[in-house]
Amino acid sequence: MDNLVIMKDKRAVTSSLQVAEVFGKEHKHVLRDIENLKLDQSKIGPMFMTGNEPDSYGRDRKVIYMNRDGFTLLAMGFTGKKAMGFKLQYIEAFNKMEHQIQTGGFQIPHTMADALRLAADQAEKIELMKPKVLFTDSVATSKTTILIGELAKVLRGNGVDIGANRLFEWMRTNGYLISRKGTDWNMPTQKSMDLALFKIKETSISHSDGSVTVSKTTKVTGKGQQYFINKFLAVINRVGDSYDRVNS
Structure with missing residues (x-):
């Protein structure tokens, strides 16, 4: 339950x-409950924001973000000792x-994704449009x-023109994710593991009929984040150096 907020x-x-x-x-039931709340109260719109995140197969799915008030309204209906x-x-x-x-403390990143975005912003200020900073071993040990979709956002923040779907495709093509269709599609290859x-x-x-299913999601480790970000930035740097030589 990392990064609840x-x-x-x-x-x-x-x-x-x-x-x-x-x-x-089930996610669809949470979405339904939120939509019911929005129907009942016209003033709660600002509490919820609709967005998209890729699923484990790289397909876009609807996600709703909510602030503290939105979460409080939604969670009122959740009962039981565990829920409390x-x-x-x-x-x-x-x-x-x-x-x-409130204190400006968000400048100090609290998640790895925020740390990478902050590093990207600092690199851009130092050398606009030509990032040179590679991420250190401290990222790898985090x-x-x-999610792979979050990694795509970090890459875009570093000047890499890629989205979640194309990143999934690139990883499958290059042997990092399983490309054959089936239950293990988009799962890590043995090489990646x-x-x-x-x-x-x-x-x-847990479902209402008492059955239990297991959902599997591929997530990028700290070492993986360092590996892929440095890999893409190295390509950008080589392209930038080639451009400088041609135009010098």
Whole structure:
């Protein structure tokens, strides 16, 4: 349950995906509950923001981000001892993130994705449009994992023109993700696992009929983030150097 609350557009928010995972609910049911809330109260619109994130197969899916008030409204209907514990964890996470934002502390990254974005911003100020800074071993030893779609956003922040779907395709083409269609499609290849570039996160989902299914999601490790970002930045640097030589 890492990163219960994240910073998005300088606001502390959580996502419908994260809520579904933490409270053991199907994502479609969380989306339904949010839509019902929005129908009942016209003034709660600003509490929710609609976005998209790729699923484990690289396909876009609807995600709703919510601030503290939106989460509070939604979680009112979640009952049970476990649910109460998760609510308290969320309250603590919102408090920490909002304190960082209010005090300017969000300048100090709290997640690996934020750290990489901050590093990208600093590199751009030093050398506009020609990033030279490669990420250090401290990234590789981080225990924080991110989705492949989040890695694509970090790459775009570093000047790499790539989206989530194209990044999934590139990883399949280059042997990092399994390309054959089936239950293991977009799962890490043995090569990737040997390099410790990915981890597979398994989430148990309980259904109303009593059955339990397991959802598998490929996540990029700290070492994997360093590996792929440096790989793409190295290409940009080579292209930039070639351009300089041609025009010098």
